[in-house]
Amino acid sequence: MLNPFAERKLKLNLLQSLRFGGKKTSGTVQRITCGGCKADFEPSALQAVMYVCPRCGFHLQYPVRERLEKLFDADTATEKFKDLAPSDVLNFPGYAKKISETASKTGLPEACICVTGKIGGHTAVCAAIDISFMMGSMGTAVGEKITLAAELAQSSRLPLIIFSAGGGARMQEGIFSLMQMIKTSAAIKRFSDSGGLFISYITHPTTGGITASFASLGDITLAEPGALFGFAGPRVIEQTIGEKLPNGFQSSEFQMEHGFVDAIVSRSDSRAELTKLLSLHSV
Amino acid sequence: MQKKVSPYERVKLARNAKRPGSDDFIAALFEDFFEIRGDRAYSDDNAVICGIARFNGAPVSVAAICKGRTIEARIKRNFGMAQPDGYRKFLRCLAQAVKFRRPLITFIDTPGAYPGKSAEERGQGQAIAECLYQMSAAPIPIISIVIGEGGSGGAIALGVADRLIMLENAVLSVLSPEGFASILWKDSARAAEASDVMKLTAADLLEYKIADYLIQEPDGGAGEAPELVINRVGELIKSELTELLKLSETQLLNDRYRKYRLIGTSDGEVCLD
Numbered sequence: 153m154l155n156p157f158a159e160r161k162l163k164l165n166l167l168q169s170l171r172f173g174g175k176k177t178s179g180t181v182q183r184i185t186c187g188g189c190k191a192d193f194e195p196s197a198l199q200a201v202m203y204v205c206p207r208c209g210f211h212l213q214y215p216v217r218e219r220l221e222k223l224f225d226a227d228t229a230t231e232k233f234k235d236l237a238p239s240d241v242l243n244f245p246g247y248a249k250k251i252s253e254t255a256s257k258t259g260l261p262e263a264c265i266c267v268t269g270k271i272g273g274h275t276a277v278c279a280a281i282d283i284s285f286m287m288g289s290m291g292t293a294v295g296e297k298i299t300l301a302a303e304l305a306q307s308s309r310l311p312l313i314i315f316s317a318g319g320g321a322r323m324q325e326g327i328f329s330l331m332q333m334i335k336t337s338a339a340i341k342r343f344s345d346s347g348g349l350f351i352s353y354i355t356h357p358t359t360g361g362i363t364a365s366f367a368s369l370g371d372i373t374l375a376e377p378g379a380l381f382g383f384a385g386p387r388v389i390e391q392t393i394g395e396k397l398p399n400g401f402q403s404s405e406f407q408m409e410h411g412f413v414d415a416i417v418s419r420s421d422s423r424a425e426l427t428k429l430l431s432l433h434s435v
Numbered sequence: 436m437q438k439k440v441s442p443y444e445r446v447k448l449a450r451n452a453k454r455p456g457s458d459d460f461i462a463a464l465f466e467d468f469f470e471i472r473g474d475r476a477y478s479d480d481n482a483v484i485c486g487i488a489r490f491n492g493a494p495v496s497v498a499a500i501c502k503g504r505t506i507e508a509r510i511k512r513n514f515g516m517a518q519p520d521g522y523r524k525f526l527r528c529l530a531q532a533v534k535f536r537r538p539l540i541t542f543i544d545t546p547g548a549y550p551g552k553s554a555e556e557r558g559q560g561q562a563i564a565e566c567l568y569q570m571s572a573a574p575i576p577i578i579s580i581v582i583g584e585g586g587s588g589g590a591i592a593l594g595v596a597d598r599l600i601m602l603e604n605a606v607l608s609v610l611s612p613e614g615f616a617s618i619l620w621k622d623s624a625r626a627a628e629a630s631d632v633m634k635l636t637a638a639d640l641l642e643y644k645i646a647d648y649l650i651q652e653p654d655g656g657a658g659e660a661p662e663l664v665i666n667r668v669g670e671l672i673k674s675e676l677t678e679l680l681k682l683s684e685t686q687l688l689n690d691r692y693r694k695y696r697l698i699g700t701s702d703g704e705v706c707l708d
């Protein structure tokens with residue numbers, strides 16, 4: 153999907169921006185700490201296992217381009233709408249600078265990447281949100297990409313898979329961000345009414361306006377183990393009720409128990425599970 | 436307006452307890468109001484009022500998020516912070532409106548959806564998403580009026596409309612100015628400054644074409660002359676409903692989709708069928 157130079161730069165940047173755990177420098181190689189068992193790993197060792205801790209199974213942050221590359225059948229993925237970049241709709245102080253800094257640091261044009269390609273032989277439209285880009289917040293460009301993905305899936309009569317993540321609305325785009333909740337939900341509704349299959353795949357962390365729009369509108373909802381999936385953030389809830397939340401509150405497993413998730417699917421099983429679901433819906 | 440009113444002053448006016456609440460609008464503008472209660476799944480949430488009534492002689496569905504004005508009413512209505520049960524009661528109301536082909540009028544006044552433990556356990560996010568999803572394609576005319584505070588996803592859950600009307604001192608925003616300041620600058624005391632950059636006033640939203648109409652309020656806000664303001668809202672609903680009822684269902688739904696589809700599209704060039 154990328155030229156080798158851009159890819160190398162991207163991987164380097166992504167490794168530097170890994171959110172879970174701290175970073176330790178031993179010699180010149182940065183090591184990544186597992187958020188579950190606190191063991192240290194060489195980046196390349198984690199990359200080879202899709203950023204799932206080989207010791208405890210904890211799912212670390214998975215750079216979106218790598219996720220999509222591993223998910224699709226070799227040489228079938230084509231990136232879509234890649235020129236869509238964030239826009240400073242409110243002329244918000246400091247936002248333009250923040251966008252360009254984040255883009256060069258992460259190698260991503262926006263938090264959302266769209267791809268079409270084949271998964272286990274089944275063609276699908278896929279969008280995924282990378283939280284290394286401004287916490288995966290939904291500004292106008294993210295909303296537009298999700299909407300375009302749904303419209304593309306509808307017009308080409310393909311299934312839609314969205315790997316959701318992100319903390320909700322992008323503050324710097326204010327009301328325009330909020331309106332993306334309506335825009336994306338309306339697009340998913342039209343797509344659904346046309347008979348399209350939408351698989352919503354929840355990854356860590358999915359909250360706020362993302363949860364309260366497209367992420368909750370799948371025909372099937374899958375979630376990665378241990379992902380935070382909820383509306384209000386845990387700290388806000390604790391402030392509201394004046395007590396600590398129990399461990400695992402709003403985790404994928406909690407949401408499955410409460411009826412909002414169909415299956416917890418680990419990264420190593422995701423390709424097989426998606427292939428099965430796509431196959432069950434193909435005619 | 437002679438006096439210059441700052442955005443944060445409008446936020447304070449929007450929250451003023453003297454302002455007419457959703458229940459006051461319903462009582463004044465509709466006849467034969469019959470309130471439906473409960474979501475048929477868990478409870479009846481008093482932060483959301485739903486029902487059937489006559490407007491200008493014809494049956495309509497009415498829904499509102501209501502804060503209450505006295506302290507007792509505020510407690511009863513949980514300060515206008517709805518639970519998932521409230522949004523699901525609204526979904527019942529919407530489904531009935533569609534079934535019986537009644538126009539839907541909604542009133543919005545909420546600081547936001549209730550961010551509590553029980554709300555999460557019952558799927559606050561899913562409940563709001565379902566409202567947006569169903570409203571976007573409901574083949575009936577929908578008019579929404581933001582009468583006070585329009586706080587985030589919990590507000591727009593009742594606000595996917597063919598016409599969005601805002602009172603002059605009403606606000607609609609991605610979150611409260613206090614929350615905004617606390618997230619961006621780690622200082623909730625900078626709410627006034629946040630209000631300046633957030634573009635949350637009715638005039639701002641009218642300029643961005645997110646709101647379709649602004650209803651003038653007297654100096655000092657709607658609380659100074661509630662009847663006048665409520666009547667202005669009633670007149671506008673009447674004329675807009677007349678226009679919307681002339682449209683075919685397809686036209687209505689295409690216009691609604693297009694309206695939201697074009698928000699935040701940098702080039703404005705989108706392929707729409």
Ligand SMILES: [Zn+2]
Nearest residue numbers: 186189205208
């Ligand atoms: Zn581990």
